[in-house]
Amino acid sequence: MNVAAGVAHSETLRALAPQPQARAANASARVALLGTGTVGSAVIARLAGWRGGALDGRVSLVHVANSRRAAVADAIAPEQAVAALAESTRASSLDEVASALHGDGARVVIDATASEAVAERHAQWLAQGIHVVTACKIGQGTTLARWRAIREACAYGGSGYGDSATVGAGLPLLRSLRELQAGGDRIHAIAGVLSGSLAWLFNHYDGMRPFSALVRQARDAGYTEPDPRDDLSGEDVRRKLLILARAAGVALDASEVEVASLVPPELAILSKDSVDAALPALDGPLRERYAAAYKDGAKLRFLARLERGEDGKVSAKVGLESLPGDHPLAGGAGTDNKVAIWSDRYRAQPLVIQGPGAGAEVTAAGLLDDVLRLIS
């Protein structure tokens, strides 16, 4: 187990980095938005809502793309972005993002996709001095090599990585972990509900309505991943736990997280298009889990746990647990994430952070907060 790998040679890299291009102080930041689905559309709507207010003019949308098309212009009015994209005949190409951003002002890519191909580019953009703000966890929450490449590219390019939306949909989780450590604390343990969709499902499931019907409802409300099996399998929570662990100084590998999936094998093997019809495969096993918990007066909660012993040994696991009804982590409503953090100063009573952990609007707000922080 590697602990506290951190950013070994970031200082050296920063010294070698090209000086960021001088940019006009009053220029709007140039922003490329990748993804116009649930989260990307909410980013566009929030930008449109800035019109006429204090934040008007802080950013210019210069590139808006989904997986098929892109609209590129010197300033795309957010109100026109959806129509501009629909009318565009330009094919979406990740190769064109950096050139579209060229010009005065800070440059930012907002990743509102769930795309491996986009995540693979994060480090390249960062190394070019382009800030990356992401809702997608595939950048920092998969391999250690990619996580390290992102850290090193930030140091090299003098750029920033906005990741608040990757865990807790913008809740001040990563920020708090970083601030505790900046103040000299060592993080001892983290435990809690990290999935907004699974929180919503287990807050609503009463053993009567089929669990699969609730999964469809959570998907339609925009809480699940594009493929809800990414939530139900625990993979999304594993990624979030990896992001938290790495931010807490634990260079955890994905294989070191024990994951108990809720997806039965017959559902796991299907193509994405066949998933909806097969969701009822979830119903029987979850009815049984619910009945057993109910008999004991317990509540089902999908939890992530990370513990670091004094000797540096780390254990990490993700899965459904049956908690006593009055357990502190059993509380919350809707899509609430609820996360307890133990550190040097919070030894006996943890710091607890709770709030909505999924949904387009909170996620878009988290992304744009990061953009504003990075360009100011």
Ligand SMILES: NC(=O)C1=CN([C@@H]2O[C@H](COP(=O)(O)OP(=O)(O)OC[C@H]3O[C@@H](n4cnc5c(N)ncnc54)[C@H](O)[C@@H]3O)[C@@H](O)[C@H]2O)C=CC1
């Ligand atoms: N829905 C939520 O509550 C939250 C979602 N997230 C993350 O936000 C991301 C987006 O989620 P949704 O909006 O729900 O997904 P979605 O499936 O609604 O939208 C994804 C968008 O990405 C686009 N896309 C895919 N590949 C692309 C490429 N190469 N270039 C440009 N665009 C590309 C698609 O065309 C689509 O417009 C995911 O990574 C998810 O984990 C994070 C926090 C909360």
Ligand SMILES: N[C@@H](CC=O)C(=O)O
């Ligand atoms: N699908 C995710 C969305 C936010 O990251 C979740 O359910 O938490």
